[in-house]
Amino acid sequence: MRRVHVCLLPTEILLVVFTIIREEPGTRDSLKRDTNSIAALARTCRTFKEPALDVLWENISGIKPLISFLPEGVISRTAERKLSLRRPLSTVEWKIFAQNARRIHSLVINNCNLDEISEQVVEALVSTPSFALLPNLRKLQWLDDRECFFPLLRTLLVPTITSIKLGTDSSMQLWLSSFPKSALLASLGARCPSIRELDCVYGHYSDICAGPISEAVCCCCELVRLKTGVLNAQALDHLASLLSLKSLHFQLSYGDDDTPPTDSIRMFTSKLDELSITATSHTSLTQCFRNVHFLSCRSVVLSIDSDCMDPDEPYDPLDIPGLIVAFSECFSPVLEQLHVKFEFNYDNESILNDHRFAFGFDVIAPFLQFSHLTMLDLDWLCTSDVDDEAFKNMVQSWPLLEEFHFGSGDRWLVPPSLTFTGLVHLIHHCRHLRRIDIHFTACSIDANSEPFSITLPNEMITWIFVGFSPIVDPKTVACQLHALLPNLKDVVCHGWGGDDDHEEPFDGQWNRVNEYLQVLTEGAVLREKIGGLWEES
Structure with a gap:
């Protein structure tokens, strides 16, 4: 050998x-x-x-791998094929278990993992003779909402943990507030004082979890990333004092009589790189940003909780200019990503056709100072009052854009002032674009005149989203799109989403654009192939 x-x-x-x-x-x-x-x-x-x-x-997933290495005489299967134990483990068998348990640094547990083991396994694990089940655990993801397994979760919370995520295995479902969860969260900081990354977003926005998670946060002095729900003033004061904190995701208070803890938020200065705030209204966000400065923040996500909005009206249009001004005064030009997430999905034509919700250049102008933006998401705004010339001035200020969402998030019926010429300005001035979502009027323009004639094609974009954009002459629009975006294969638009009897005026025409694009793309491939054969010959 x-x-x-x-x-x-x-x-x-x-x-x-x-x-x-x-x-x-x-x-x-x-x-x-x-x-x-x-x-x-x-x-x-x-x-x-x-x-x-x-x-x-x-790095392992679930408890089953550890149990599987026990002697055959100990392991059994239930009628539901769950892994079980015939009897409690002996001292020697616990030593076999510990030989591998001490090696585990990262553990992921979801509902499927827990469904693989029986109650006997859980009872044995929470009765481990040693102080910790996994003594060297560094990273824990617990993605299950059932409180019957919380004794096992408590056994896994050891002082060595530096990263922990508590939630469910569904991105659409949050932890629901309850007393057992609040008791667990209250002890989290004391059990795991070295946490650097904490992700625990709970639902129902009640103080039953807000107080305990705030208490846990106050015990964590090494936090780098935090994603959670409502925090009280004491927790925000503590976070503002941490030099290590780089990423913060939290929710503003949801009480009817509560106001944003502006005094505490004011204490944040230049340390954060990422910030995400969820609020119930644009007004509360505006108050939150008053006299606050995040000098080094590069990524911001602002979310409005649509479940808490007035069902008869999405927001007061008069609130939006004040929010944009407050935001522009709060962040510095180093900002690279801005997401404004607000989905109200109204089918009420009286709202969608209300010109009060349409905004023009003057409202969006405060964002022009952010010349380093690579991602800008304003799809929730009705941008129908922005014309081609104003749009040109905007996109010239954002030359580094890679992803751009502009007014296409909802089915606005107010006719857009932006035309195909505006799209050409976007392609011409933003050479790094990889994704475009835009609300505009797709129409025929003169391909021999500027800016079309001087615009270099973008070969990185393979699909675009046009929302509820009106269109005239699908064949010409398809040809123009193919010239600008030669690798474009698909244009996606809003369906009406209402009754089957409702005739959506643009869907069929955009489908025709896709049919033409398919023919144009196949033709381009064929021409390239023939050109290659000519070169070889």
Whole structure:
């Protein structure tokens, strides 16, 4: 047998090599083969065994892998095929369990993982004879909402944890507020004082969880990223004092008589890179930004909770200019990403056709100072009063844009002043664009005149979203789009979403544009192929 090369003897080098093997990108099948390869390396020689096992067990999903390594006489299956135990574990068997448990640094548990084990397994795990079930755990994701498993969760909360996410395995569902959850959250900071990343967004916005999560946050002095719900003034004061904090996602208070904790928010100065705030109204956001300055923030997400809005009217149009001015005074020109997330999805034509909700250049102008923007999301605004010339002035101020959403989020019936010429200005001045969502009037323009004649095609965009954009002459529009965006394959638009009897005026014409684009694209491919044959001959 050949000896192991002396360069591979240090454990640190072996750990790096085995980690590279495990993390090699590929399909799920290749990932399984890589895991098998590491297991085989562990059986190769004594030198490889411990480093290979450390890498093999470093990141796992669920408790089942640990239980599976117990002796066969201990493990059983229930009638539902859940993993179970015939009897409590002996001291020797706990030592076998601990040999691998101590190697685990990252654990993900979701509802499927918990459905794989029986009550007997849970009872055994929460009765572990040692102080901690996984003594070296660093990262924990607990994605299950059932409180019957909370004793197991408490057993996993150890002082070594630096990253924790509590929630569900559905992106559409939040933790629901309850007393058991609030009791668990209140103890989180004391149990895991070294947390650097905390993600716990709960629903129902009640103080039953707001107080405990605020208490937990006040115990965390090394936070780098925080994503949670409502925080009280004491927690915000604590966060403002942390030099380590770089990313903050939270909600403004949802009480009827509460106002945003502006005095506490004012204490944030130049430390944050990312900020995300969810509020119930544009007014509360405006108050939040009053006399506040985030000098180094590069990414901002502003969300309005549509569930708390007046069902008869989405917002007061008079609130929007004040919000935009307050925002522009709050953040510096280093800002790179701005998302304004507000989906009210109204089918009420009286609102969608109300010109009071349409905004023009003057309202959006305060955003022009953010010349470093790579992503701008204003799809919730009705931008029907922005014409081609005003739009040109806007996009000239954002030359680095890669993703742009502008007025296309809802089915606004107010006719847009922006035409196909405005789209040409966008392509001409923003050379890095990869995604476009825009509300405009698609019409025929003179391809021999500026700006069309001097605009270089964008070959990175393969689809665009046009919302509820009106269109005239689909064939000409398709030709113009193909000239501007030669790799464009699909144009997506709003369907009406109402009764089947309602005739949507633009959907059929945009479908025709897609049909023409398919023919144009196939023709371009064929011409390129023929050109290649001519060059070869």
